Amino acid sequence: MAVEVQPERAEPVSASTKPYFRRMGVHTGLAGAVAGYFLGHWLGNFLSSGYLQNPLSDSNDVPIVLGYALATIGWLLGLGVFNDLFGTMLGRPFPDREAADGAEAGLGKYFRFTLNHKTVGIQYLFGMIGYFLTGGLFAMAIRTELLSPSYHIMGPNQYLMVVGEHGTMMMMMMSSVVLGPFGQYFGPIMIGSKRVAFPRLEALGFWLTPAAFVILLSGILFGGFPTGWTGYEPLATEAKQGMDSFFFAFGLMAVSMTLAGFNMICTVINYRAPGMRWGRLPMFVWSMFSVSFLQVLSAPVLLGACYMALTDRTFQTAFFTNQLGGSSYLYEDLFWFFGHPEVYILALPGFGVISEIVSVFCRKPLFGYRVAAAGMLGVGLLSFFVWQHHLFDSGINPDMRPVFMLTTELISIPTGFIYLVGMGTFWKARIRFSIPMLFALAFYFNFLIGGISGVFLSDVPADVTEHGSFFVMAHFHYTIMGGLIFAFMGGIYYWLPKMLGIKLNETLGKVHFWTMFIFFNSTFLPLFALGLMGMPRRVFEYANNLQTLNDWVSISSYCLGVSMLIFLFNVVMSTLFWRQREAGNPYRARSLEWQVPTPVPPANFERIPVILASPYEYGDPDAPPVADLNPPPGVVSSAYVGASRGEA
Amino acid sequence: MTSGTTGTPAAPPAPGAGGREPRHWLRLFVMWFVLSLAADLITWYVWRPHLPPGDMSTSATGQQFDFAVLAVTGFPVVIAVLLYFAYAIVAWRAGPDDEGDGPPIHGHTKVSVTWIITTSLIVLWAFAFGTFELIVPAGAGSGEGPNPVWNLAGKTSSTWAPGQGDKLQVQVIGQQWAWTFRYPQFGGMESSKLYLPTGTPIEFHVTSLDVIHSFWAYQLGVKADANPGVDDVAYTTVHQKGTFEVRCNELCGIWHGAMYTYGNAVSPARFASWATSVRGKEAKDGLLRALPKYALTYDPTVISAIGKNLPKIDGITGAAGYYYPPSDPVTP
Incomplete structure (x- = not known):
């Protein structure tokens, strides 16, 4: 917990006063990316033209993959990601930019490689909203095509492109939707730290996401990819160049997830303030901690799979081509070994966000703190042992199916802990129906439906009918959209007053909540029925008798889109024009992030606080305040000694 | 450790509520029992014959049965959770000028243990039932790989004619x-x-x-x-x-x-x-x-x-x- 120790030669730097365009930033990054792409493309053609071809797709993918690779490197170089690294190599002192970066005024810092975790959090927040809305537009396009049982607006190729872009955008970009904005912003504050462990890794983690976003979208220029977000082989090797964008972008996001996870784990372990024992860690930090382990342990597997698939497509390796000694099962295994933890990477942060919200607006301590923490860790641990339920009918390891059925069903026990904690907290509470609380309640409702449908899917015999059908689709939209995104929205309404110092309009917020809740359910509940009636995923043609339900779903989804527009309108108007100030602690919340002033100072705390109590001691008049924010000099080190003996 | 699963077992009545605290558990149980029974009876006797994928083959019939059994197991759980939240929203909402806090209940060991045991039993039941229904009807219609361990009874010969009982x-x-x-x-x-x-x-x-x-x-x-x-x-x-x-x-x-x-x-x-x-x-x-x-x-x-x-x-x-x-x- 050596909180204030900096690297030995670190020298504080003062904020630069140069105008934006004279410094490195997004504009130089873009220039680097464009130059890198053309250099890589030329190099690829130089190395491989004429003789190196992907035998299944008859296309030469080397220039494109090298273009993407050098564009990414150029983007990072142009942003100035490696400046300090090169400087240190040249013998210059290692600069400590964090405080200066955070203190900089104006909006310029959000378009630059900056190291303050709060700046990175806000970059993530707006990035994620942008990625989410882009993915949502693809969803609208899918539902438009499904208005009629045969293809009418898009051709089959275009339809699959849209399906793939939607699925991949949501699954890969949304993996950081909570850990990015709220985890990076509030994680360090909630544990009483002035900084994160690895600010450069954290910022790099963010700046890889726009690269992944653009590369994924660039697949459209090459006709998209026909595999959906799973990228199954050997279809992926057979696909045209658009496929490279999928593997390259997903691989970049795997790097981003790994870096963000490492930083979060090290920060939580090493940067807790004195007295912030594991038993006082806010539940949101527990969820970030658990998710970070999932990211660090699973994302590298994805990176490996993406890399192997790219070499299959470029250097003619045959990891995944059955006819040449590879195995299509290998890809399925690698992908789902990442892919199942991935869905908990998406679900767990939601648990964390709503645990915070529920305690504050019930005005009660979180019920069963240890059960909640055990639930977070239990879900994380078990999620590594269930991946083969995605392959129940595939014929791989068929005798192991009862085991994977058991592990899958076991996950509902720690998930049940989260419900126990929520329900216990509501018992005899003083419930305030603020907007974040409404989203938390909707989370419990949606995730319950998602979870129970998961029990049907885990049962191998029942799964025979449900596998790969719209039933699965409805199931994971209920857990991810209905769980994670509802929690994300709740988090925005809850935390934006602290992050930006402004409050979102309440009336519009309520309209947004109710339209989103009603039309979310109206969109996705019928999909369970469609799946059970025999509609497979990712088809543009379906039986005529399913048209009424499909049209209902499509129209509901448009209404859901309008609800998102209401949200967007609210965010834009509230942050740019109405600017209703909200200072301090509007909810009288106990947790540490509400004790610091708004806007949060660049170093969060003047002095390292000493944590005196759990953040959830509502209703207990004898409970001490959560922390002493201004401990006298010398107290921190002695409290640290006491805390380590368990006496603080 | 101030917070944990061992808290005040009985919460004090809400201040200012006046009168006797209603028996929440009893009310919840009665409502849950009636609703669950109704949902399960409807599922079993009305819904089950219409459940997909129908009863055209042994595996389809088996899946229809499994689906109904899982629905009968799942409805009481869903109803319990939703009913509880609905009840909480109605019974324990704060008044417009209420600035007070709820009772400082940190946990309740008996409730937590009961919950964990109940969910574990449901999970083990689902596992045992699912495994039985997978193995006995020879894989329940799912793909079993090149060397299936759960075989369908019947002999195989190199030709097939009706009435011989061959696969x-x-x-x-x-x-x-x-x-x-x-x-x-x-x-x-x-x-x-x-x-x-x-x-x-x-x-x-x-x-x-x-x-x-x-x-x-x-x-x-x-x-x-x-x-x-x-x-x-x-x-x-x-x-x-x-x-x-x-x-x-x-x-x-x-x-x-x-x-x-x-x-x-x-x-x-x-x-x-x-x-x-x-x-x-x-x-x-x-x-x-x-x-x-x-x-x-x-x-x-x-x-x-x-x-x-x-x-x-x-x-x-x-x-x-x-x-x-x-x-x-x-x-x-």
Whole structure:
């Protein structure tokens, strides 16, 4: 917990006063990316033209993959990601930019490689909203095509492109939707730290996401990819160049997830303030901690799979081509070994966000703190042992199916802990129906439906009918959209007053909540029925008798889109024009992030606080305040000694 | 440690509430019991016969039963949670000017332990039931890989005739974007329509020629992935005559959505006469001589006749011939 120790030669730097365009930033990054792409493309053609071809797709993918690779490197170089690294190599002192970066005024810092975790959090927040809305537009396009049982607006190729872009955008970009904005912003504050462990890794983690976003979208220029977000082989090797964008972008996001996870784990372990024992860690930090382990342990597997698939497509390796000694099962295994933890990477942060919200607006301590923490860790641990339920009918390891059925069903026990904690907290509470609380309640409702449908899917015999059908689709939209995104929205309404110092309009917020809740359910509940009636995923043609339900779903989804527009309108108007100030602690919340002033100072705390109590001691008049924010000099080190003996 | 699972077991009544605290548990239990009983009875007696995938085959009937059992198990859980939250919203909402806090309950060991034991028992029940229902009906219609451990009873011989009780073997071949069905017991006769006899144990051997497909005979409750070069076995016994849908259930390229066909379940005698007549026609065309009765790879480097001009069936050539037209260079 050596909180204030900096690297030995670190020298504080003062904020630069140069105008934006004279410094490195997004504009130089873009220039680097464009130059890198053309250099890589030329190099690829130089190395491989004429003789190196992907035998299944008859296309030469080397220039494109090298273009993407050098564009990414150029983007990072142009942003100035490696400046300090090169400087240190040249013998210059290692600069400590964090405080200066955070203190900089104006909006310029959000378009630059900056190291303050709060700046990175806000970059993530707006990035994620942008990625989410882009993915949502693809969803609208899918539902438009499904208005009629045969293809009418898009051709089959275009339809699959849209399906793939939607699925991949949501699954890969949304993996950081909570850990990015709220985890990076509030994680360090909630544990009483002035900084994160690895600010450069954290910022790099963010700046890889726009690269992944653009590369994924660039697949459209090459006709998209026909595999959906799973990228199954050997279809992926057979696909045209658009496929490279999928593997390259997903691989970049795997790097981003790994870096963000490492930083979060090290920060939580090493940067807790004195007295912030594991038993006082806010539940949101527990969820970030658990998710970070999932990211660090699973994302590298994805990176490996993406890399192997790219070499299959470029250097003619045959990891995944059955006819040449590879195995299509290998890809399925690698992908789902990442892919199942991935869905908990998406679900767990939601648990964390709503645990915070529920305690504050019930005005009660979180019920069963240890059960909640055990639930977070239990879900994380078990999620590594269930991946083969995605392959129940595939014929791989068929005798192991009862085991994977058991592990899958076991996950509902720690998930049940989260419900126990929520329900216990509501018992005899003083419930305030603020907007974040409404989203938390909707989370419990949606995730319950998602979870129970998961029990049907885990049962191998029942799964025979449900596998790969719209039933699965409805199931994971209920857990991810209905769980994670509802929690994300709740988090925005809850935390934006602290992050930006402004409050979102309440009336519009309520309209947004109710339209989103009603039309979310109206969109996705019928999909369970469609799946059970025999509609497979990712088809543009379906039986005529399913048209009424499909049209209902499509129209509901448009209404859901309008609800998102209401949200967007609210965010834009509230942050740019109405600017209703909200200072301090509007909810009288106990947790540490509400004790610091708004806007949060660049170093969060003047002095390292000493944590005196759990953040959830509502209703207990004898409970001490959560922390002493201004401990006298010398107290921190002695409290640290006491805390380590368990006496603080 | 101030927070933990051991807290005040009985919360003090809400300040200012006045009067006796209502017996929340009893109210909740009564409402839960009535609603759950109603939901379960309706599920079992009204909904179950209409549940997918119907009862056209043994595996479909089994899945319908499993689905109903899981729904009967799941409804009380869903109702318990939703009812509790609805009750909490009504009973414990704060008044407009209420600035007070709730009682400082940190946890309740008995409640937590009861919850954990209950959910664990439900999970173990679901696991035991699911495993039984998977193993006893020979894989419940799912793909079991090349060497199935849970077999359907019945003997296999190299020919098939109605009334003998033999298993009928059907090879299902997926390719972009069509299904072909071959009957090794009829000399490797192949068809683009799936015909099946009723009352006969059927053994599907599912494979693919190119990418991963998935064979889904919806009304039969059969689903098995088709991996290139892999034999994926699935069993069922059809017990109703009629038409059923066959769809591809794994994204396999642009025409995945159009990769469906229909199958017919007919009486064994009618099936035998259909199969014999198609076999005779294909034998006359020379197709049966060109192709082996059964193979996992229909590859021109393995089977020399492929890639030449094979006779056409139903407007297209046989499974392998369609995939490797004579003009296509041999690039496996």
